[in-house]
Amino acid sequence: MAKVVGEVIIDIERCKGCELCIQACPEQTLALGKAINHKGYQYVVKVNDNCTGCVNCAIICPDAVITVYRKSLKPKQEVAV
Amino acid sequence: MAGEVLDVVAEDIVRPENLVYRRPSALLDVDMHYCPGCGHSTVHKIFMEVVEEMGIQHDIIGVAPVGCSVFAYNYMDIDMQQAAHGRACAVATGIKRMLPDKFVFTYQGDGDLAAIGGNETLHAANRGENFLVIFINNAIYGMTSGQMAPTTIDGMVTTTSPYGRDPKTMGYPLKFGDLIAPLPGVAYVTRQAVNTVQNVRRAKKALQRALEYQKQGLGFCLVEIVSNCPSNWKMTPVESNKYVQNVLIPFYPLGDIKVPEVKK
Amino acid sequence: MGEVKLMKGNEALAEAAIRAGVDAYFGYPITPQSEVIEYLSREATKRTGMLVLQAESEVAAINMIYGAAGCGKKAMTTSSSPGISLMQEGLSYIASAELPCLLANINRGGPGLGTIQPAQGDYFQTTKGGGHGDYHLLVLAPYNVQEMADFVKLGFDLAFKYRNPVMILADGALGQMMEKVELPPQLPRENKEYPWATTGKPKNGERRIITSLHIQPEKMEEINLRLQRKYKQMEAEEVRYQTKNLEDAEYVFTAFGLVSRIALKAMDIGRQKGYKIGWIRPITLYPFPKKIYAEIAPKVKGILDIEMNAGQMVEDVMLSVQGKTRVEFYGRMGGVVPTPDEILENFEKMFIKGE
Incomplete structure (x- = not known):
């Protein structure tokens, strides 16, 4: 079985902290951070490495601030790494 | 250990070949003025994804009339016309009749489409005008800050129905899609939502289908999107999407109301 | 000398529209000018491919013109006083968005539903703006059937020169009476490209936006100043008497x-x-x-x-x-x-x- 790993890049200055992505993430990878951006919004941050790159967060994000990457890791390749 | 995954660092994942979602290029690289969690932004985004994926950015003209989405042209990187309140379908008629080979759409709220613009919408539908109407139904007037809309549901509190909408004196919530679906000029009527990931995916497909139908010249297409208005509903975005699910969708059920007959 | 015919003013105007290579007519019947849409419905499409569309109302007609004019097309309508009143909202938007188009008001007696007989009670409405905000139509007043025909091409020329709506202000008698008229030659429909027209975002250029909305007061004032400069230019170059x-x-x-x-x-x-x-x-x-x-x-x-x-x-x-x-x-x-x-x-x- 290949394992899928993902990574999200959040455009924190454009995030409005609506939290819809937090609800949509099946891995509880996202949470509202304490810091605020230039607009005065608390923005979303990654809180663990469980992201599978499922893109749910990006699809629900109204402001299109999330970019998602996904990589499929096969055991053999991993050994090679 | 066989099958055990070694640690991968972010730099290994964040590579162009691994990109699975990015902001659509047809959506301009600017902040949108919409409130946090607003469905307008979501619909702008998925519609621009459709435009990009279909490769029609240079062949589409949009009409944005009055309402929160009057500034849609600030975000969609396409040619657009801003129209008077309610007149989008008349303006779109003028555009499409002059440029029948281009894609044309309107982007209208419930007040614009179903109240002040009811006549223009109805007659464009009845003429079978070959364009797409994107109809954002959030059951309230957002831009003017929370007054009753033609789609406000029974009992719903707004600033002009402060004790809840009473159909006896304020009229009944209007299902405009159902109203026009029987007209022979209407090709496609569907009701979608953007409150969950699955619904966003479906809404995007519906928008794409509507543009395909327009390409085939099938006639008037209406994609209604049951949406939210966290600010005027006085809810958090998360609560507002739950309200869409639990209160609005039962009254405005999702799904296709009319689809074109398949040509054999 | 061109073709000479005995025609009603309304018909002469309609015939001149076909011959001017107009792209679209959007209108709604109203006495005493319904001959225009009737004549065009009969003649225009088969001769030049011009679009003739009977709208659901004058409100819709003027907004169809907004859309068509925004694509750089020659679009026009005709109506009479109560119908012109219904178009005032659209005209204000068209003037602000700086779109060219031609209208004719075959003025009847008012106020209200009034009468279908000729009158000139719409002078204020026509020359002082008519809708909301500071704007002007360029207004031409024909005094015979010949000018009912001649002012169509002139009207479009001026509309496109200034990107401003032009109104022919006539009356029920000029619309209905028959006179000898020398018809202009048939011009082709131009299909010109304009840099401001929304015809699909250019592959090598910025998107075009037709709008009258400018939330920033300074920007809106700038638009107003531009309009006023345009009106000053009209005053300098277009006065006819x-x-x-x-x-x-x-x-x-x-x-x-x-x-x-x-x-x-x-x-x-x-x-x-x-x-x-x-x-x-x-x-x-x-x-x-x-x-x-x-x-x-x-x-x-x-x-x-x-x-x-x-x-x-x-x-x-x-x-x-x-x-x-x-x-x-x-x-x-x-x-x-x-x-x-x-x-x-x-x-x-x-x-x-x-x-």
């Missing part, structure tokens, strides 16, 4: 449209009686030919302004003469057309017997 017998005139009859012809006849009768009467007919009601009035004012004993309304253009005449001569008004309303004799009789009452 016609005069007769001003050389030795002691009095001037002035009127526009149909009434100017009646005033011309009244002038002739007056001259036979020995009164030295001259005549001024503004052809552009906006921009108004202020200068000719200002020039003649110190040289004459008085100006009689005659209109089929309660006195509207007379205000512009008064503003133009700046008190340098006496200005009197005679008018009929509600669809009643004044006769030359009654004009002269009132002239004598006001200017001769009182002297």
Whole structure:
């Protein structure tokens, strides 16, 4: 079985902290951070490495601030790494 | 250990070949003025994804009339016309009749489409005008800050129905899609939502289908999107999407109301 | 000489629209001008491919024009007073968004549903803006069937020169009466590209936005200033009028449209009686030919302004003469057309017997 790993890049200055992505993430990878951006919004941050790159967060994000990457890791390749 | 995954660092994942979602290029690289969690932004985004994926950015003209989405042209990187309140379908008629080979759409709220613009919408539908109407139904007037809309549901509190909408004196919530679906000029009527990931995916497909139908010249297409208005509903975005699910969708059920007959 | 025909004013206007290579007509029937949409429905599409669409209302028609004009197409409509009132919202948007288009108002008696007989009660509405905000239409006032035809191409030329709506202000009589008209040659539909027109974002360029919305006050003021500069340019370059017998005139009859012809006849009768009467007919009601009035004012004993309304253009005449001569008004309303004799009789009452 290949394992899928993902990574999200959040455009924190454009995030409005609506939290819809937090609800949509099946891995509880996202949470509202304490810091605020230039607009005065608390923005979303990654809180663990469980992201599978499922893109749910990006699809629900109204402001299109999330970019998602996904990589499929096969055991053999991993050994090679 | 066989099958055990070694640690991968972010730099290994964040590579162009691994990109699975990015902001659509047809959506301009600017902040949108919409409130946090607003469905307008979501619909702008998925519609621009459709435009990009279909490769029609240079062949589409949009009409944005009055309402929160009057500034849609600030975000969609396409040619657009801003129209008077309610007149989008008349303006779109003028555009499409002059440029029948281009894609044309309107982007209208419930007040614009179903109240002040009811006549223009109805007659464009009845003429079978070959364009797409994107109809954002959030059951309230957002831009003017929370007054009753033609789609406000029974009992719903707004600033002009402060004790809840009473159909006896304020009229009944209007299902405009159902109203026009029987007209022979209407090709496609569907009701979608953007409150969950699955619904966003479906809404995007519906928008794409509507543009395909327009390409085939099938006639008037209406994609209604049951949406939210966290600010005027006085809810958090998360609560507002739950309200869409639990209160609005039962009254405005999702799904296709009319689809074109398949040509054999 | 071009083709000469005997035609109703409404038909001449419609025929001229086909021959001017107009792309689209959007309209809604209303008396006394329904011949325009009827004629076009019969003739236009088969001859030039011009679109003729009967809209669900005047409100829709003017907004269809907004859309079509925004694509750089030659779009027009015609209506009569109550219908023109319904178009005022759209006209304000079109003026602000700076779109070219042509309208004709075959003015009938008002206010309200009024009458279907000829009147000039829409002068204020037509020349002072009509809808909300600071804007002007460029207004042409034909006085015979020939000009009903000629002003179509002229109207579009001016509309595109200034990117501004142009209005032909006629009346029910000019629309309905038949006269000999020399028709203009058939021009092709142009299919021109304009850099401002929304026809799909250019592959190597910025997107185009047609809008009248500018939330920033400074930006909105800038738009207003640009519009005002445009109106100043119109005042400098587009004033049109016609005069007769001003050389030795002691009095001037002035009127526009149909009434100017009646005033011309009244002038002739007056001259036979020995009164030295001259005549001024503004052809552009906006921009108004202020200068000719200002020039003649110190040289004459008085100006009689005659209109089929309660006195509207007379205000512009008064503003133009700046008190340098006496200005009197005679008018009929509600669809009643004044006769030359009654004009002269009132002239004598006001200017001769009182002297």
